[in-house]
Amino acid sequence: MKPLYVGLIGQKFMGRAHSNALRQVSRFFELPAEPVMHTVAGRDAEELDRFARNWGWKATTTNWRDLAANPQIDLVDIATPNHVHAEQAIAMLEAGKHVACEKPLAGTLDDARRMRDAARKAKKQKTFVWYNYRRCPALAFAWKLIREKRIGRIYHVRAQYLQSWGGPDTPLLWRFKKGDAGSGAHGDLNAHIVDMARFLTGDEVTEIHGAVSRTFIKERTLPGTKKKGKSTVDDAVLFLASFKGGAVASFEASRLAAPHQNANSIEINGEKGSLRFEFENMNVLSFHDASDGAREGGWRRIMCTSAGNHPYAANWWPDAHVIGYEHGFTNMYADVLRVLGRKKPEIPLPDFADAYETQRVLEAAMIAAKERRAVKLTSVR
Numbered sequence: 365m366k367p368l369y370v371g372l373i374g375q376k377f378m379g380r381a382h383s384n385a386l387r388q389v390s391r392f393f394e395l396p397a398e399p400v401m402h403t404v405a406g407r408d409a410e411e412l413d414r415f416a417r418n419w420g421w422k423a424t425t426t427n428w429r430d431l432a433a434n435p436q437i438d439l440v441d442i443a444t445p446n447h448v449h450a451e452q453a454i455a456m457l458e459a460g461k462h463v464a465c466e467k468p469l470a471g472t473l474d475d476a477r478r479m480r481d482a483a484r485k486a487k488k489q490k491t492f493v494w495y496n497y498r499r500c501p502a503l504a505f506a507w508k509l510i511r512e513k514r515i516g517r518i519y520h521v522r523a524q525y526l527q528s529w530g531g532p533d534t535p536l537l538w539r540f541k542k543g544d545a546g547s548g549a550h551g552d553l554n555a556h557i558v559d560m561a562r563f564l565t566g567d568e569v570t571e572i573h574g575a576v577s578r579t580f581i582k583e584r585t586l587p588g589t590k591k592k593g594k595s596t597v598d599d600a601v602l603f604l605a606s607f608k609g610g611a612v613a614s615f616e617a618s619r620l621a622a623p624h625q626n627a628n629s630i631e632i633n634g635e636k637g638s639l640r641f642e643f644e645n646m647n648v649l650s651f652h653d654a655s656d657g658a659r660e661g662g663w664r665r666i667m668c669t670s671a672g673n674h675p676y677a678a679n680w681w682p683d684a685h686v687i688g689y690e691h692g693f694t695n696m697y698a699d700v701l702r703v704l705g706r707k708k709p710e711i712p713l714p715d716f717a718d719a720y721e722t723q724r725v726l727e728a729a730m731i732a733a734k735e736r737r738a739v740k741l742t743s744v745r
């Protein structure tokens with residue numbers, strides 16, 4: 365197996381999730397390339413050393429540009445706040461690196477477009493975006509069932525991503541600053557469900573019919589102080605949309621929907637059947653087959669852990685020995701390494717061009733909310 369040298373930027377939540385996936389991936393998957401955890405970049409040198417020792421990174425740096433300058437590094441994994449994705453990703457592409465960037469692609473559509481264009485220009489390199497929920501086996505299986513035409517023409521897409529950690533006691537983290545995050549629950553949570561909806565249906569949003577964005581908590585405590593600062597992002601955003609193929613859709617994201625904690629869900633209703641995925645019960649896919657008829661019809665509860673039947677299941681544990689959050693990231697690294705080794709991924713991976721389309725939908729919804737009007741996607745470029 366060829367070594368593939370990886371650099372990582374950011375060592376907190378996603379830095380941990382990605383490091384864990386890198387450590388595990390070649391133990392569970394047979395891959396064309398072996399990832400080597402080369403260098404991790406972050407801002408706090410002391411914390412960084414502890415992080416590197418704990419996760420097995422060989423070297424550290426407090427200057428992320430060192431990753432671009434190092435000729436040995438093949439792939440750079442970006443796990444930093446949204447406003448630095450563009451600068452970091454473009455620098456890495458210009459230095460000849462493959463890039464796997466966290467979602468949303470960027471905080472603003474302008475940054476996202478620059479990233480898409482840089483990826484287009486860098487013909488030899490691949491880009492990936494961490495829309496990791498695609499790689500929950502149940503969601504990947506839903507994608508396969510839709511491709512097998514099991515639900516037929518799609519009428520409805522109903523997606524929600526509900527959390528509750530953003531109450532008044534939560535300090536003014538970067539996630540509440542427009543300059544750092546771009547938006548609040550919208551870019552954080554709607555980004556995932558828009559990606560999931562586009563991925564599952566294989567269809568594109570053509571119009572946002574209306575949207576509402578609300579900031580309930582306008583001031584928060586500055587971390588480590590008693591002072592208050594302004595929250596400049598939404599706490600919740602809801603919008604209605606149409607897809608090119610005719611389906612109608614609703615999307616809702618909130619950080620104030622107690623007691624939901626990570627209730628990422630999507631339901632699709634079609635002519636021949638329906639599908640429903642709920643992340644908090646992520647090993648299960650609900651499927652309704654309309655041909656069951658009125659007598660026995662209803663939701664089937666499919667445990668998506670059967671090797672050979674369900675995506676990624678053969679790489680993990682026996683039937684119903686369930687997997688969790690971290691496995692989505694490991695499954696994603698497996699597909700990233702397959703693609704870099706010129707093999708096919710289990711299911712399609714989002715690249716910068718794909719994530720740019722998700723960003724256009726998010727932008728259109730923000731315009732719809734701000735200007736209180738419908739927005740055609742053709743007007744958002």
Ligand SMILES: NC(=O)c1ccc[n+]([C@@H]2O[C@H](COP(=O)([O-])OP(=O)(O)OC[C@H]3O[C@@H](n4cnc5c(N)ncnc54)[C@H](O)[C@@H]3O)[C@@H](O)[C@H]2O)c1
Pocket residue numbers: 373374375376377378379405406407408428443444445446448466467468494495496552
């Ligand atoms: N895929 C998912 O499900 C998922 C989940 C959570 C977060 N995210 C995304 O991951 C990214 C990071 O989020 P997080 O939750 O890990 O944040 P975090 O605050 O936990 O960690 C951010 C890291 O970036 C570092 N950092 C910040 N600014 C930097 C800079 N200018 N240069 C170098 N390093 C810098 C910080 O020191 C920290 O290590 C965001 O884009 C977020 O939207 C994705």
